[in-house]
Amino acid sequence: MNASDMSASKSLPTAPAAPQPAPLLEARGLTLTRGSRTLVSRLDWQAHGGQLWCLLGPNGVGKTTLLHALAGVLPAAGVTLDGRALAQWDVQQLALERGFMPQQIHDAFSASALDTVLLGRHPHLGRWDWESDADVAIAQQALDACGMAGFAQRDVVTLSGGERQRVGLAMLLAQQPRVLLLDEPASHQDLQHQVAIFTLLRALADGGRALVAAVHDINLAARFATHALLLDGSGGTEAGPVGEMLTPERLSRIFHHPVRRIDDQGRAWFIAE
């Protein structure tokens, strides 16, 4: 397998419409606490179709917690999708609009990669429906797009961590939501797959979807994201276009470690001192 299979998918179904004026996902006065710590304090933030947000911050600042709140799996007041509070959404209707890729999935049972990706079609199917040929085609295309074309019949419990992560991403693609939330989608990937996955994510954003991904690699964020949301771990947040947000000063402060910027061939690179 090589990364060229993963070129961002024209074959994937296109998202509805161009960027809309109203935000798809919005946080208004969102506050998240864990124990006595305030992770996010009164966050006002909007994500529109066409945007790929990266969520940056050191370990334990609450990136995952924030993603859970935005996904609606952690009850939190102040998050709306399409102008409607997440708590007001029917669970299945919500699953048609937003998808979430957790950081790690532990597969308790054997299943083929294709069957696993087909689970992404769950919200699209009625109670008694079985997956149609069209659903299978969507799942197979999603596997192809994630560089897993030849893995359809492989048992997920025999896959490597990186391969399993790409099955998880394929499942999210098969779900076809307008808002995609991803918790470190490339953390287990080698170099070529990191680039391929973020190329794919950026193409989805360019196609009109809204994406929010927690990321550890500043350079992947700088290269592929359109916007960045930085968490400082004490409730403070900063959000804006990626070019404005990623400065050595700000990154040094957020990560509590000096960060230097190097310019090469028209692209900015950030390295730890």
Place this chain on the structure above:
Amino acid sequence: MTRSRTVATFGLLAAAACAAAVLSLLAGSAAVTPTEVWTALTGGDAGARGDIVLNLRLPRALAAFGTGALLALAGALMQVLLRNPLAEPYLMGISGGAAVGALSMLLIGASLLLVHAAAALGAALAVLLVLGLARHDFALGAGHDGSPRLLLTGVIIAAGCGAVVTLILSVAPDNKLRGMLFWLMGDFNGVDRWQPALGGAVLLLLLMLPDARALNALGRGTLAAQTLGVNVRWQRLRLYAAASIATALAVTTAGTVGFIGLIVPHAARLVVGNDQRLLLPVAVLAGGTLLLLADTLARTVAAPVQLPVGVVMAFIGVPSFLYLLLRRHERV
């Protein structure tokens, strides 16, 4: 699973179930010919041997099939609920609660009806206790899976019931011990009420089948299932309720027959994969057939002595489970 393989699997299982039923009606200390069985079943007069078939062997066979089906269904559901392929129906204290109820009634020498009723009550109390203590663990936890604590709560309740059972056994007079041991091993001797077991198995399967795809999603974890549109808390409560009712119906019919709820879903998974839409009906058919065969063996192999079916199941269950376990280990 291809369509033709699915059809072949179900065809084979249905044929095996019918063969087991015929065998159970023919086999026994009173020799009955196939013609007499046929005459009795079709309402003709086959004399005393017709009575044996209709009033003794048939109800017992139906009860055994229903009980096996219930336990296999409960095992499959518990494995999804706890996301653990080694989970089984008795793990969470239902059988323990039922045993405390049944043995208490056996101790005071109550009627069989009271034994059944107390077993049902004990099972219900154990379920309510687990539900009350672990009610928060059915919900979706942010980032963690509630299953380990739910499992541990159930295991501790089961251990507590086990202590009470031991206490009852140690104070029981000798002449009552045999009945208690047979109840604990699982036994169909004298069972004539088959309707709750068989009816319950069919009804619960039909109730859970529409949920089967959501159960597949739950296999990926509560977080994944919730974001795929499954109402996790509600679905897991339904799962627990269905598994509990199935287990309670099974143990009130025949006592605590072991191994069926563990090995049948496991073996079914090896044949049809982990799609619950196929796994649940296959487990129900296979569980019923296996327990029916085991019971036929239990009452014929050492005739005129009748063994408790639980002993036969253990002799079948231990080696087959070890085989499945080691085979699985090799594969991974």
